[in-house]
Amino acid sequence: MKISVLGAGAWGTALAMQASARHDVHLWARDAAQSAAMQAQRRNARYLPEAALPDALQVGSDLAAALRHAEQGLLVIATPMSGLGDMLDAVPERASLFWLCKGFQAETGRLGHEVARALRPHASVGVLSGPSFAIEVARGQPTALVAASGDDALCKTAVEAFHGSALRVYISSDPVGVEVGGAVKNVMAIAVGIADGLGLGLNARAALITRGLAEMTRLGVALGARTETFMGLSGLGDLVLTTTGDLSRNRRVGLLLAQGQALPHILQSLGHVAEGVHSAPLVLARAQALGVDMPITASVAGVLAGSLSTREAVAQLMGRDARRE
Numbered sequence: 001m002k003i004s005v006l007g008a009g010a011w012g013t014a015l016a017m018q019a020s021a022r023h024d025v026h027l028w029a030r031d032a033a034q035s036a037a038m039q040a041q042r043r044n045a046r047y048l049p050e051a052a053l054p055d056a057l058q059v060g061s062d063l064a065a066a067l068r069h070a071e072q073g074l075l076v077i078a079t080p081m082s083g084l085g086d087m088l089d090a091v092p093e094r095a096s097l098f099w100l101c102k103g104f105q106a107e108t109g110r111l112g113h114e115v116a117r118a119l120r121p122h123a124s125v126g127v128l129s130g131p132s133f134a135i136e137v138a139r140g141q142p143t144a145l146v147a148a149s150g151d152d153a154l155c156k157t158a159v160e161a162f163h164g165s166a167l168r169v170y171i172s173s174d175p176v177g178v179e180v181g182g183a184v185k186n187v188m189a190i191a192v193g194i195a196d197g198l199g200l201g202l203n204a205r206a207a208l209i210t211r212g213l214a215e216m217t218r219l220g221v222a223l224g225a226r227t228e229t230f231m232g233l234s235g236l237g238d239l240v241l242t243t244t245g246d247l248s249r250n251r252r253v254g255l256l257l258a259q260g261q262a263l264p265h266i267l268q269s270l271g272h273v274a275e276g277v278h279s280a281p282l283v284l285a286r287a288q289a290l291g292v293d294m295p296i297t298a299s300v301a302g303v304l305a306g307s308l309s310t311r312e313a314v315a316q317l318m319g320r321d322a323r324r325e
Contacts, residue, residue, distance in 0.1 A: 130237060
């Protein structure tokens, strides 16, 4: 199969590396200088310096060439959510594609499937998500993902493309639920990072993860998702990984906020996108528009906006009235 991965960040690079063991894969980098360096050094020094690129993996910065490569194959958009619209504008009208990005589009508050419906209504599209740190995928450590689409044939194409000895791909027909899980878990990771950074203990961590799952599920169901999706890889699985894993950028944001560091300094020091920072106010806005109660999300959004300190956010959550679970 011919596959083009559009976006040479850590996750796009890792997935392209895995797929290149069995398929003809082209990895597109927006930055021509980065592309040239990757070809020369056979590694992604900017985003995934620890992993050597397989000899079979092609790297280039010519978008038209990348699109031609997968004309009869599969496209994978691996940009941040902020770049999804531009990529969808660039791909053929009836392309077959998945995206890896998680979150809400800043300009519109839309999830990925809503962006695709507006820009490429005739394309066969889906989301590939789940609990996965890029470096572990690049190393070939065991990982499980979910391919979600209303097009069952497209999901089977994802299995053919990526399912192997180190990477399991499950199928879902609920892209809404998978996308809500992928977006909201980043916000919850900031919350758990704050709690851990303040030394609130393991009880507090468990409570935040559990109640965070409840918030995620409420929003997802209100948007048309299925409840059971949130007990799967893209819900509970990704939530646990991102809230507790030391490789989580969003968790790191919370830890540093708890130390009193300023958000602009934190984001500059990360060097990578932490989608939860952008997603928190957008998640909250969608929830409020639907009448969905999301107190943890509201507290995180308040801390990120500077209207709450981290300790005030904790006090706000702990001061809520008792209610049924």
